[in-house]
Amino acid sequence: MSIDYENNKPVIEMKDIIKEFSGVRALSGITFDLYKGEIHCLVGENGAGKSTLMKVLSGAYKPDGGSIVVGEKNYKTLDPNLSQELGINIVYQENDLVPTMNVVENIFVGSEKTKKFGFIDSRAMFEETEAEMKDLGIDIDLNKTIENLSVAEQQFVKILKAISTHPKILIMDEPTSMFNVEDAGKVLTLAQTIAARGISIIYISHFLNEVVQIADRITVIRDGAVVSTYSNEKKDIPLDTITRDMVGRPVDMFYTKEEHEIGEVMFEVKGLRLAKDSPEINFNVRKGEILGFSGMVGSGRTEIIRAVSGADRRYSGDIYLNGKKLDIHNPADGIDAGIAHITEDRQKLGLMLGGSVLENTTIVGLRNKIKGFFINVKKEPPLIEDIIKDLNVKTPSVMQEVKYLSGGNQQKVVLGKWLFADQEVYIFDEPTRGIDVNAKVEFYKQMSNLTKQGKCIIMISSDMPELISMSDRVLVVRNGEITGELQKEQITEEEIIKRALGVNKS
């Protein structure tokens, strides 16, 4: 729908918003407005200031300068209650649902409908939710508890919950980051349906093609300032234009990998079955090769790789490195055999957040690089100095707790841990999810380096440009089965998607 910018006033206008954290400017005079029924997308690298700006809107942060105009009123600052009264509601990236409560209970938590004497009126809440779902075209079993819903369904519940407060302004922060293409599409349609009701949406996303699909306007911010605002009425703003604005220099969406020779078969998986009746998996990786693993989220890519590295048990199957059969039953065996497994979800699986950069980086190396029983605390930091410098980890010192680092730097520490352990086979599971463009490029450099040293890489990725530009060969997984193998010259988005969705099979 097209927005009449000339005859309407914005529903909200943020003027010259400044926010400082102990002297460092996170926002240096941002101006941002939003019209009724508009989808205004906000894009920028991690750390550009998107979340900070939204926290100013939600009242979590007090700005150090500027003003917020809502209707006729001018506010210096908002607080969470005021923000809600003004009709501002946020669908957070993190899960703020109660896992053990069902859908309806979650939506009405804190604002339950009641009958006489304050008894809960379940039926009324149930019916209202059902009607709303029908209207928005969502289909979820309302009696299921949140823990039994898929990630996508949980996201819909969060949106339903936000809508139930009848907001004027809805902020959606990376609503599709964990989704496959199909579910992401549903969220986009949903956003448009909501906007058509006259609710204004601020949509934050790393997925630029989504942004271009739905935005009425796109604002790019970098280093706490607005770089550009584009009108996107025809939904045709080129992605290159946006990325160029984001990083301040033209970046090729497709990273150019340094090519070098690929050797003999180095790592081989034969007859792998995760369970008794699951399909048989066979694949190999050559010396110096990057083997991409593609497939929708939930296709079983991660499970296959976890069974290979020893993170999970496997039902059957043999694993070979340089022709030698490996005996892997747990992660420790995998490490001793020369496998590095950079797991997905760095916060839950890859780091001890309260630990220092040093402690995190040497934890695997304690096994194979640091001899003896005692740790020499003076000699330890120099051991990782080169790795930290080479990875360009931005940290005041190696004693810094990793929870204070940005996502990209945290992910670099995870990689650093495995570089220090110096393994032969590197398995990456979503290596660059949620990290900024510059950190991504650093990761790609490190991958190239590893292959140049004659190691081999298996990389699971949902990031198409990454998969296509980094992989020498791609395997496509669908329903726990390898359904396609693409050689370097065959790797295109279309070919991958076709196999991942099983289009060419039926």
Added chain:
Amino acid sequence: MSEERALKKKSGLNFKDQRILLAFVIIGIVIVVSIINPKFIELKNIIQIFQQISVMGILTMAMALLLISGGIDLSIGNLMVLSAICMSTLIAGGVALPLAILVGIIVALACGALNGFIIAKSKCVPLIISLGTSQIFYGISLTISGGRIMSFNGTLDAIGSTKIADVFPVMLFFLIAMIFVAYVLLNRTKYGRRLVAIGGNEKNAYLSGINVDMHKIGIYIISGLFCGVAAIVFSARLDSVSASAGSGYELNALTAAIIGGITFEGGRGTISGAFLGCLFMGVVTNAMNILRVESYTQTIVTGIIIVIAVVLSNINNLRKN
């Protein structure tokens, strides 16, 4: 967070603050009480304080290591007593002192191993498991002692009453030695580093190739060792032991560790903090004795101080959120 790191770090909320705060509070109490009653600051009384906390200090070290590794053991009080009762029974039965002590320590190690094995393999909450085993240890103590007070008849006086240069009690060496062992273990060994890793994020530790179960069993066995040594000091100090003498020690050790900045979540905490927490409790108790606070009132005051101290030590966390 390791000891070294806390000291090197310059900014941010950390245990350095809390430990310094705690040190200042202790000094403050010492100054105030000394003004009211100068006896408090006499060397004799200061040594008395350290003697009073020697048993709890050793147990606090065990509790600190357990908490940092993400575990907890509420059986350490009864475990210590069981070990002591074994020692006294053997001594009373004519067994040579060193052998009796050795057997007592082996019993403590075995009890720790039992705790560790059940906790690591069953994946159950250590709090509840150790409450259960605590009852078992208590029951065995009752059975062996027949519910009587067991006397050591002065056999441990060499440890209990000997003083070096007429001032420094030998038993304090046990405390100092165990603090040193705990410190080195946590900060200077691979094993200690891995304990921190397990406490910080168990899944990450497993995926990093750490044998989580073996490390857990290991720390409960080490905790058993600390209890065994505490049993020696306990017996030497009192020259007797009864089955119910250990109750309350586990909670005091836990409180001292928490006051010292160690959290239930695991993965963080320092040995020096735990020691300061323990010293704080010792100073408060001793001060109340010096000030002739009535013993029932003392219990109330101790309770209040524990609550205040724990709330204060959590303020940093509250501020962060």
